[in-house]
Structures are given as C-alpha cells and as structure tokens.
Amino acid sequence: MTKTILRALARETLPVPPIWMMRQAGRYLPEYRETRAKAGDFLSLCYNPELAAEVTLQPIRRYGFDAAILFADILLLPQALGCDLWFETGEGPRLSTITTAEGLAGLKPKEAIHETLAPIYETVGILSRELPKDVTLIGFAGAPWTVATYMIAGRGTPDQGPAHAFKAADRAAFAALIDLLTDATIDYLSAQVEAGAEVVKLFDSWAGSLKGQDFDDFALTPAKRIISELKARHAGLPVIAFPREAGERYVGFANATGADCVAIDNSVSAEWAAENVQKDSCVQGNLNPALLVTGGEALFSETRRIARAFSGGPHIFNLGHGITPDADPDNVHRMIEAVRG
Ligand code: CP3
Numbered sequence: 001m002t003k004t005i006l007r008a009l010a011r012e013t014l015p016v017p018p019i020w021m022m023r024q025a026g027r028y029l030p031e032y033r034e035t036r037a038k039a040g041d042f043l044s045l046c047y048n049p050e051l052a053a054e055v056t057l058q059p060i061r062r063y064g065f066d067a068a069i070l071f072a073d074i075l076l077l078p079q080a081l082g083c084d085l086w087f088e089t090g091e092g093p094r095l096s097t098i099t100t101a102e103g104l105a106g107l108k109p110k111e112a113i114h115e116t117l118a119p120i121y122e123t124v125g126i127l128s129r130e131l132p133k134d135v136t137l138i139g140f141a142g143a144p145w146t147v148a149t150y151m152i153a154g155r156g157t158p159d160q161g162p163a164h165a166f167k168a169a170d171r172a173a174f175a176a177l178i179d180l181l182t183d184a185t186i187d188y189l190s191a192q193v194e195a196g197a198e199v200v201k202l203f204d205s206w207a208g209s210l211k212g213q214d215f216d217d218f219a220l221t222p223a224k225r226i227i228s229e230l231k232a233r234h235a236g237l238p239v240i241a242f243p244r245e246a247g248e249r250y251v252g253f254a255n256a257t258g259a260d261c262v263a264i265d266n267s268v269s270a271e272w273a274a275e276n277v278q279k280d281s282c283v284q285g286n287l288n289p290a291l292l293v294t295g296g297e298a299l300f301s302e303t304r305r306i307a308r309a310f311s312g313g314p315h316i317f318n319l320g321h322g323i324t325p326d327a328d329p330d331n332v333h334r335m336i337e338a339v340r341g
Helices: 005-008 030-039 042-046 049-065 076-080 099-106 109-129 144-153 161-169 171-195 214-232 251-255 271-278 296-309 329-341
Strands: 067-069 084-086 092-095 137-142 201-202 240-244 260-265 283-286
Touching: 005 137, 005 201, 030 042, 030 049, 042 049, 042 067, 042 084, 049 067, 049 092, 049 109, 049 329, 076 084, 076 144, 076 171, 092 161, 099 171, 109 137, 109 171, 137 144, 137 171, 144 161, 144 171, 144 201, 161 240, 171 201, 171 214, 201 329, 214 240, 214 251, 240 251, 251 260, 271 296, 296 329
Parallel strands: 067 137, 137 201, 201 240, 240 260, 260 283
Antiparallel strands: 084 092
C-alpha cells in the first residue's frame, strides 16, 4: 500500500485527506519542552540527532499524523555557510548580517555546508528507520528569498525592509546571494533525500512581499531551479512549495516551478484555492492556526469547510502557518476528528 501522503502528492483524490501540521513538533507540546530542556536549548536540540528524532516522533505518537517533518530549522543553512546564529529566548532568531557584496564574499562555498549539517542527515537516517511504515518523512529547507531576508536583516522583520533595500542598492550582489542559496539548498535537500527523506518542502514564508518581476526572479525562478535539479537527481521525488501570502501568484505556481503540491496560507479562501490552484496540483493548508488556540465550534466548522472545499481533488489537510505555542494540544485531536470523523 502506498502511503496516503504520497498518493495525494501523486494527484490522487482520496476519500479522507491525509493530515499533518506545520510546526507539529513544538512548544505547545509538554513533551517537546521537556526534550528541549534536556538538550539545553533549541539549536542544541536541532544538532542532536537522537533528541531531534525524538521530538519529530512525539506528534506522530500523540496524534497519528500521516507525515513527520524533520525537526530542524531553515536558518541552519546560513549557519553552515558561515553566518553566526543564535536564538534570543522569547524573541526569535539573530544572525550576523550580510549587507554588501564584500559580506557575501566572506561566506563559505556551498561545498562546506555538509560539515555543519551532517547531524541533520543523521536525524533523517534515524527517522527513516524508526517511523511507522505508513508515515511519510518530509525533509525541508527555507526558500532562498526567505533565508536571505534573515541573513540580511540579522533577524525576522515585519516587512523584509533590509532585504528589499539591499536588492534595490545592488541587485547583482543580491542576485548572487540568491544564487548561492539556491545552489546550497539543492545540495542540502539532496543530502536529506539520500539520508531517507521521501518528500521535501520549500518554505518561502516571506514570498508575499515580493511583487511583479521580483516575485519571478527571487521566488519563482529559484524554486523552479531547486525543484528541477532535485527531480533530475532523484527521479519521482515529490516536492511541496509554500510561497506564503503569494495571493494571486499562487495561481500557476505549481506549473511554473514543477511543484507537486502548493501549501496555501489562510489569507485566501479554500473555495478560491480549490478553483484556481488545486486544478494544477495537490494543495495543503489554509486552516487558521489561531483556531487551535480558541477551539470550539469555529474550529470544527472551519475544519469541515476546508475539507469539503478541497474534497474534489488531491488534498493534504494542514494549517495555513505553524501551530503556535499557546495552542491547546486537545484542539489538535478535535481538528483531526473533524477531518476523519
Ligand atoms: O515541526 C516542524 O514544523 C519542523 C521543524 C521546523 C522548525 N522551524 C522548528 C522551530 C520547521 C519546518 C521550521 C521552519 C522555519 N523556521 C521557518 C519557515 C516556516 C514558518 O514558520 O514561516 C522559519 C521562518 C523559521 C525561522 C525561525 N525559527 C523563527 C522565525 C523562529 C522563531 C519564531 C518561533 O516560532 O519561535 C524559529 C524557532 C523555531 N523553529 C522553533 C521551532 C520548534 C521554536 C524554538 C524553541 O523551541 O524555542
């Protein structure tokens, strides 16, 4: 029996959609917080294959999701390229900044990344041995634009202003950074597949702030290059793309990039996405993660509405963005029950 996630990614319409959740391993789970404390901090957890595999498995055991996503972070790649990276408790990531062509020249070549990232491949290897046979293992990386926004600003920003400013000041240097990240991401994801990842996902969390030609040059083209090169190296590898808040640019994204599935945030309606995006590919996403905090009738009815809207084509049930630390773990059971029940 082919795994349900792989069937949906092969464009099969299933009577009940398979389910997983963005950030399913995370702070809303007491067992995650306990394991993170054992590791010391978040980055030590990412680089500890035994414990990273353990937190990846926790939501599978608790909820029986159809997919497990490797526990790591999109910012490990810039760290492997030579950026300093740390996490400020309660605030988020901090990195040394790259704002000029000279700064870019100080990064390591893509060949250097595996030295830092070897423990991540080890985590994938453990998971591919330990996961239940019907659960699909998803590897991932950040898309070049999103990763670049953190490398340029040194932190998360509401409008990606520093990255847009770099792009405006020196488009050639900015494009060179995107190219380096594109090449390094291909090798990083390829190594995850060699270690046992069955599907890969590309997170472009800030794609929505790229407009017009910039969206083509820095969201679409890098995704297309990553996906075509990965599929050339690994025949039949399914790829999920998440150009978050792309709006109208979700339309045609799968055909233009070769993605098998497009993840949809919750700023567009499921009915619109069913008509305009699902016609070309599998879709996943759209449930507002805030509903897992508030629960109740709205969680039930929205879950049912999304499942119904996407029921006519290939669909993986998921959230529009990551589950938040204040979510109630019991609401996840209620969501799953509303999909499967
Ligand atoms: O369960 C999973 O989804 C797999 C693991 C995963 C993490 N981050 C773990 C994590 C994945 C797939 C990511 C992706 C990621 N990381 C993205 C893209 C998706 C998105 O959310 O838009 C981004 C932008 C990052 C960068 C990042 N990492 C930020 C901005 C933060 C701080 C904000 C926050 O939510 O805390 C992180 C930290 C992070 N990554 C945590 C986890 C579980 C929380 C850290 C902790 O335990 O203290």
